[in-house]
Amino acid sequence: MTSAKLPPFDIYRGDxxxxxxxxxxxxxxxxxxxxxxxxxxxxxLVEAVNVSLAVGQPLLLTGEPGCGKTxxxxxxxxxxxxxxxxIFQTRSTSQAQxxxxxxxxxxxxxxxxxxxxRAADPVNYVRYGPLGQAIVEGRxxxxxxxxxxxxxxxxxxxxxxxxDRMVFTVHELEEPTCRKxxxxxxxxxxxxxxxxxxxxxxxxxxxFHHIRFPSRERLVAIIGERLRDMNLDGGLVEAAVDRFQExxxxxxxxxxxxxxxxxxxLTALAIQGKTVDHVRSPALARLPLWQALLKDRDDFxxxxxxx
Numbered sequence: 249m250t251s252a253k254l255p256p257f258d259i260y261r262g263d264x265x266x267x268x269x270x271x272x273x274x275x276x277x278x279x280x281x282x283x284x285x286x287x288x289x290x291x292x293l294v295e296a297v298n299v300s301l302a303v304g305q306p307l308l309l310t311g312e313p314g315c316g317k318t319x320x321x322x323x324x325x326x327x328x329x330x331x332x333x334x335i336f337q338t339r340s341t342s343q344a345q346x347x348x349x350x351x352x353x354x355x356x357x358x359x360x361x362x363x364x365x366r367a368a369d370p371v372n373y374v375r376y377g378p379l380g381q382a383i384v385e386g387r388x389x390x391x392x393x394x395x396x397x398x399x400x401x402x403x404x405x406x407x408x409x410x411x412d413r414m415v416f417t418v419h420e421l422e423e424p425t426c427r428k429x430x431x432x433x434x435x436x437x438x439x440x441x442x443x444x445x446x447x448x449x450x451x452x453x454x455x456f457h458h459i460r461f462p463s464r465e466r467l468v469a470i471i472g473e474r475l476r477d478m479n480l481d482g483g484l485v486e487a488a489v490d491r492f493q494e495x496x497x498x499x500x501x502x503x504x505x506x507x508x509x510x511x512x513x514l515t516a517l518a519i520q521g522k523t524v525d526h527v528r529s530p531a532l533a534r535l536p537l538w539q540a541l542l543k544d545r546d547d548f549x550x551x552x553x554x555x
Contacts, residue, residue, distance in 0.1 A: 258328045260297040262289030264473075266327050285474035287316065287323035290466065296457035297324065303455065306393075306411055306436035308446075311459030314506025317439040321392035324435055333390040333437075334378035338399045344406035347393065348380040351420040370421050382434035383414050384427050390435045397440040404450035411436065411453050462507060464489060474511055478518050487528040488514050494532055495541055498554060502544040513540040 264286020289297070297320070300307035309317040321333040336347050352373040359367035366372045382389040396404060410416050414429035438454065440446065462470060467489050471480070492510050505513075516537045517527065526536050532554040535541075542548050 262294040300455040306454045308438045308454040308456050314508035315459045321437045325390040333392050335392045336378045338395045342399045347377045348416045349376045383429045388432045393438045397443040483524040487524045501547050505541040509541050
C-alpha cells in the first residue's frame with residue numbers, strides 16, 4: 249500500500265540568499281530591505297518557519313522588542329522570491345476588517361451627489377488591506393501582521409475563519425462577493441510583544457515560536473552582516489559586545505537593550521572614532537554613548553549606580 253504524496257512546499261534556509269529559480273520571480277525593480285544585511289535566523293526559527301510553510305498556518309512570533317521578529321517577513325519574502333511583504337501595523341483602534349478591505353462609503357455618497365459615473369459600480373470603492381490583497385492576487389505573497397497584541401480584544405477572534413480558509417466576503421457590493429486565495433495561499437507572519445494573552449482559539453490556528461536573545465557568537469555574526477560596510481575593527485566589536493552584555497545583565501532594567509540598540513551603539517562609536525580602550529576601560533557608569541543603549545530614566549540610574 250502506497251502512502252499519499254504530500255504537496256511540495258518551499259524550504260526556508262534563513263541565510264538571506266534567494267535560490268536562483270525563485271529570484272527570477274522578483275520584480276524587475278528589485279527588492280530592498282529597510283535595513284542592510286541578510287537576516288540570520290537560528291536553527292529553531294528556521295524549523296518553525298518551515299513547519300508553518302508545510303502546514304499552511306500563520307507563524308506567530310514572540311520575543312523581546314528588537315530581537316528581529318518584524319524583519320523575518322523581509323527575509324521570507326526575499327528567500328522565497330515573493331516580492332515585497334504586505335504589512336499591517338496593528339494599532340489600539342484597528343479592526344479586523346481593515347486587514348481584509350475597507351469600503352469608501354463617504355466617497356461613493358459624494359460621487360452620487362455630484363453625478364460621477366464611478367458611483368454606479370461599488371467595486372470602485374473597495375480598497376483591499378494587506379491580507380485581502382494577498383488573497384485576491386494571482387501570486388503568493390508574504391503578509392506581516394505586526395504587534396497584534398496591541399489590537400482590541402476581539403481582533404484576533406474576528407480573523408479565525410479568514411486565517412483558516414483564506415476566504416472573505418465583500419458585503420458592501422450589490423451582490424456580496426466571496427474572495428478566496430485559491431492555490432496561492434499567503435505566507436502570514438504575526439508578531440506579538442506579549443503585552444496581553446491572545447485567545448486560545450486564535451493560538452490553535454498558528455504555529456508558535458519564541459525568538460530567544462542571540463548568543464554572543466550570533467551577536468558578532470549579526471554585527472558583521474548588518475554593519476559590514478563600516479569595516480569595524482574586530483577588537484572594537486568584541487569589546488562592545490562584552491560591555492553590552494554587562495549592561496543587559498544589570499538587575500531591574502525596565503527595557504533591556506536588544507540587538508537594535510547594540511547596532512546603533514556600535515554605529516555611534518565608530519562614527520565618533522571611539523577605540524577599544526574607550527569602550528573596555530571605563531567603569532560601566534562611564535560607558536561612552538550609553539544613550540544609544542538605554543531608553544528609560546530608571547535604567548540610566550541603575551547604570552550610574554553600577555559597580
